[in-house]
Amino acid sequence: MTPDEYRKALLGADTAHPDGAPRSHSGVHRVAHVTRERCAGPSSGAEPLTVARARALREALVRALPEDVQAMDLAEIEAWIAQRRDLEERLERTQVDLESTHTALEEHRTVLQQTRTSPSMRVGRRVLAPARLVLRALRLVRSLPRSLRVHGLRGLPGRLGTNGGDGPAYADWARRHATLSASGRSTLERQLQGLPSQPLISVVTPVYNSDPRFLREAVDSLREQVYPHWELLLVDDASDAPGTRQLLADLEGIDVRVRVLYRDENGHISAASNTGLAHARGEWVGFLDHDDRLAPDALFRVAEVIGDDPRAGLIYSDEDKIRENGERYEPHFKPDWNPDLLRSQNYINHFSVYRRDLVDAAGGLREGFEGAQDYDLVLRVTERLEPRAIRHIPRVLYHWRAVTTSTAHAGETKPYAVEAARRALQEHLERSGRPDAVVLPAPGFEGMWWRVRYGLPDPAPRVSVLIPTRNGLHLLMDSVASVLDEADYPDVELIVIDNASDDPATLRYLDFLRQDDRVKVVRDERPFNFSQLNNDAVPFATGSVLVFLNNDVKAQDRDWLRELVSHALRPEVGVVGARLLFPDDTIQHAGCILGVGGVAAHAYLQLPDDSPGYLGRAGLIQNYSAVTAACVAMRRAVFDEVGGFDAEHLKVAFNDIDLCLKVLQSGYWNVWTPYARLYHFESISRGYEDTPEKQERFRGEIAYMRRQWGDLLDADPAYNPNLSLEDAQFRLARAPRIPDKPHSA
Structure with a gap:
């Protein structure tokens, strides 16, 4: 390649700096629209100059050339190239080495993937967690100057990772904005008669050797509901813990709406839930874990949606976690119906209430999917629904108990549950007409969440x-x-x-x-x-x-x-x-x-x-x-x-x-x-x-x-009215943007 060709193809005799180019604005992003296309012309008997090769050469030249390159004449450039005539060969050898490295990395990808999910790696991640925090802190420090220019001091909480509402800040926020007060309860009780529909809602709770203290709290959370038309089905899955058996006996006569069912043999959570479904009398059915709690207005809010929208088939709410001492933390403020997010994670989770006929048509909960039975059910039911029939209540109506043995506390899922979730999602894709789609662990979230990779037709479209x-x-x-x-x-x-x-x-x-x-x-x-x-x-x-x-x-x-x-x-x-x-x-x-x-x-x-x-x-x-x-x-x-x-x-x-x-x-x-x-x-x-x-x-x-x-x-369905509009860091809003809906008596 001659010096003139370098100059024309890479630098240009009058190369301008990259300014003045148009760009697309989304208001939030103001961007340039400068495009670069491929250089495919031959060069003095050499192989065609591809853009990738040209870019590598250009970057090397920019590093090596003096700043006053534009002032160099042809003879000076030729002399410079003569002194560095092996530059291109070295770059090409580097490219070959990189390609060889890429091949080797591909060969090791499977081994690495298996290693990442191995027990030893899980232990290693815990041991190295402090080091990862230090590295993240260093990256944050490096980018703080730009963040301060963009967001100012107000943006630092989200920048430093305190967004999302964890810890004492959320506990205080929840007391002010997500806890039903005595006056609020009185208001809802007055509105009960104005609800256009008041169906019976069946709540199914499988029980197996449950902690009596938390099981009683779960039952009490039903008995404290503002909405009175419910039944609770406690399904004992052959417990052998004396404390659990005694509490169930005590609960049998505590409230006519509380029914205790006993199974002769342990069948695990899907079988126990199906036993409850078989005895349920309600038009709607929800699921409550044996150590969790419902907010006092949970069933009222569900009945409110049922009355407002006869087309509804699945209703789900926001949720948070609750410690053994009752402190609330880590809220999950969810988007409205978001099918691609559901294929990535079971974001719907708690509290979910289904129209009973839809659960029956889906065949109830499937045995063999224990640990992911709720994910499997929501996938199968939503396949049968129009998007408008899936309703989201943007209120924290469910408190997921975090005890030392629970998933809520540990944040890890057992291997059998991970495999059950993968199978549930893969079968969902096949039923949905996408047998070409492959379910892979989501990078960085292995053992928790998923990436669905969709195939391309053959031939691929232009x-x-x-x-x-x-x-x-x-x-x-x-x-x-x-x-x-x-x-x-x-x-x-x-x-x-x-x-x-x-x-x-x-x-x-x-x-x-x-x-x-x-x-x-x-x-x-x-x-x-x-x-x-x-x-x-x-x-x-x-x-x-x-x-x-x-x-x-x-x-x-x-x-x-x-x-x-x-x-x-x-x-x-x-x-x-x-x-x-x-x-x-x-x-x-x-x-x-x-x-x-x-x-x-x-x-x-x-x-x-x-x-x-x-x-x-x-x-x-x-x-x-x-x-x-x-x-x-x-x-x-x-x-x-x-x-x-x-x-x-x-x-x-x-x-x-x-x-x-x-x-x-x-x-x-x-x-x-x-x-x-x-x-x-x-x-x-x-x-x-x-x-x-x-x-x-x-x-x-x-x-x-x-x-x-x-x-x-003002109401983005992919966001949540409990999250702030001051920035897009998913921080808690100063106050929820949820209008109360009056119901005349």
């Missing part, structure tokens, strides 16, 4: 990737390489939308890209309008799947595109978003939370990449109402159905949020996957909303979003 750009050559090259060289996907088309680039080096590079049959360069010289640029470029696409990609995004893994497309092809899915990281390996995007800042904000912004987030949600596939268009995939048919981006009202900000909400409104699910991982060099090109003109336009876009989507922005 994907059209659209990248708007204005100048920004250095960023563009990385983005293009991520698509054409680094994506493990067989059929890709790249459309670069050139928004009036005027940098000579960028223009030469775009001409160079036109030599690749996979690339189209579309020139658009109108003023920047992200929505219009993409809408008008879509007709040039020949793929059935569209990917909108910023020009300041760089792939971290080779299978990022395959992962996005595997979800986008699911018929129930609309838009699919990726996990985006800042260059310092902190989170830039892990889904969008509606309502924060008036419109939306990125979840877990600035948390370390390895942060689990709220109850694991920063590392699990799930549904969000919206994701950022810095990197999204969707079927072309869905894009056309909703009319694409709004080019009239949302030229720069919130166009992706609006698109996602239109898709959601049309009946599709939007998905975020942490397994499509890319770096996002946010705001390098266009900068922030820091001029009067930009701020005026930004305020107008906020006002439009509030007019168009205000009700949804």
